[in-house]
Amino acid sequence: MNKIFTIIKREYNTRVRTKGFIISTVLIPLLFLVGFAIPVIATLMNSEKPQKIAVVDRSGHIFSKLQSVFTDTLKNGERLYGFFQVKAEGQGLNAVKNQLTKEVEAKQIQGFMIIPVDVLDTGKIQYYSKNVSNFSVNERLSRGISGIVNRIRLEKQNLDPALIHTLTKGVKLETFKVTRSGKQQKDAGATFAVTYILVFMLYMAILIYGATLMRSVLEEKTSRVVEVVVSSVSPFKLMAGKILGVGAVSFTQMFIWGMTLFLISVYGVGMAASLGAGNVLAKFHIPPLDPVVLLYFFLFFILGYILYSIFYAAIGAMVNSEQEAGQIQTPIVMLLIIPIMLIIPVISNPDSTLAVSLSLFPFTAPIIMFMRISVLMPPVWQIMLSFVFLGLTIWGSIWVTARIYRVGILMYGKRPNLPELWKWIRY
């Protein structure tokens, strides 16, 4: 047992101290944080200035109502929109326009608008500003003035605006996620985003750390150091130690990444709100990551990693170079890619026969079952059965791969073909 621990310690220490590991471990959570913080920061940075807008109201209907409609305030309580009227009579419209254009350029006002005489019929208003692509201002002006114009139109027809508003009220679709426990929670599709992130983390981690282990085995083989190592520890213990050592490295990374995601999802919204940007994130509606889902994430990660890593270890022992390893690992990579290609059908229909059978098949189970769990909790017996199958497959695979490993690490030269591999297993 001590020897396995010595192997684990070496694997862990030499890997965790590399620059690559430290950078990627810190960088990914940083990316999560940045992705999350951008809308928050954007809101905080966007220091809204009071919009001083000149109005040339040639219709005579609109200006008087503007201030009562545009009641938006800034954070400090000041009014966001300030309107003042400019009369065009006597000077001619062009002269007024020129004058106001100069004021806009001098930043004395943010913009001016010209409301034509026949605005009620044409429904058109001209707005001049330095920044006409500020959508929030444009949209707000358009909506506000439309309201005023509609109101006047209705009143002209002797209709009650309040009544019309009630009668023409639209229908809003609210979506709810139904979970097995019977709870219903409001869902805005963000569950899928979190599932995507976690599934990809699972896939990448198994793939990357499986390959890391393979390279590590191959390196010991090509540098011939393995012969010294197996003269004091059995090949099986060496293989176990290496799998657990690299596994501990990857678990360290996954734990840091997973917990960052978890903390952001749970506390991020609250923190953003306390900074005064809560309303922005409310739109995104990030659901807090369920700790149970997170637990399953780690469980399936560990089992998936072990299952695939024992095959990667055997491949590393069979080959003599990275190129050879690249060819021979294709079937393994294919097995890992299948669940990723099926992410859409499984997420949209997590109880389908396809999803259920793939979530029980050991080689796709870690990713597919986790997908199902994070979308719609499957019956407990299915999860348990999936664990049992995984466990049995790992047990059987170790029996086979340990034999290949034992022979392979000391065999140089030609890569074995299948009959030779069979011989190795029986040695």
Place this chain on the structure above:
Amino acid sequence: MNALEFQSVTKNFGNVRAVNNLTFSIPSGSIYGLLGPNGAGKTTSIRMLMQIILPDSGVIRTFGQDQNNGYLDRIGYLPEERGLYRKMKVKDVIAFFGELHGLKTSEVRKRTNFWLDRFGLADWAERKVEELSRGMQQKLQFIITIFHEPDLIILDEPFTGLDPVNAQVVKDTILEERKRGTTIIFSTHLMEQVEKLCDRICLMNKGRAILEGKIQDIKQKFGKNHVIVSYKGDSGFLSDSSIQSYNDYGNYVEILLKPKADPQELLKKIVKHAEVFRFELVEPSMHEIFIETVQAPGGDKNE
């Protein structure tokens, strides 16, 4: 007591019989030469001893006991194919293998300084293995082999790649270890080393032991029918009827006489044709024994 015993050990790889009914024993505290041409089954035998592979039949006893897990820590193995973790620091590599052999961290630190000093590597303790020259890596690997003070040391070609100075340090260390009571197995092709260092040998060919025992006994068995001749002039005498075979080394010729041939008669013949500087009746060198035995029809047979 014997440090190691092989009794009728056989190992097959598919249709190839790598080791065939091998029997030999190594007394404690001796230096034992395990010899043989490439592919004779030496490495397979060593790997079976290290429990890396298991024999198909036969018994291997180490330190008087049947194989169990405990004894591996009492063995130090320097394989022919050298290799270390290139990216690790010298002292970390030593610590790793030390701990792998069950040493405590404090003990590891103490011994590390001693051995690095002894082999002139003290300044390299913090460097990565890949920064070391080939000779230094050889020395480092040798340190790792004997670091845990094993009772049985297996050295496969320990002197290759070492300059005479370092080879001397390694040789001295081997002899010191022997004084401590350590048993040493020496696998090499360099027969001079064998002759200088070994007490006993086992000559293997095609998986079998074809010659086993004390070097003195083996040499006596081959008898004093070898002649070393150093001469200048006509080499025609080499085809004389009293000569069974000869081996021309350039500076001298080693001649194997036919049984019952008289060396004095041969000397007379040579003097007629050539100028003789040296004419010495000797025991056969291990080199000659090696070649004769391996090439003899009996040494070549497979079953």
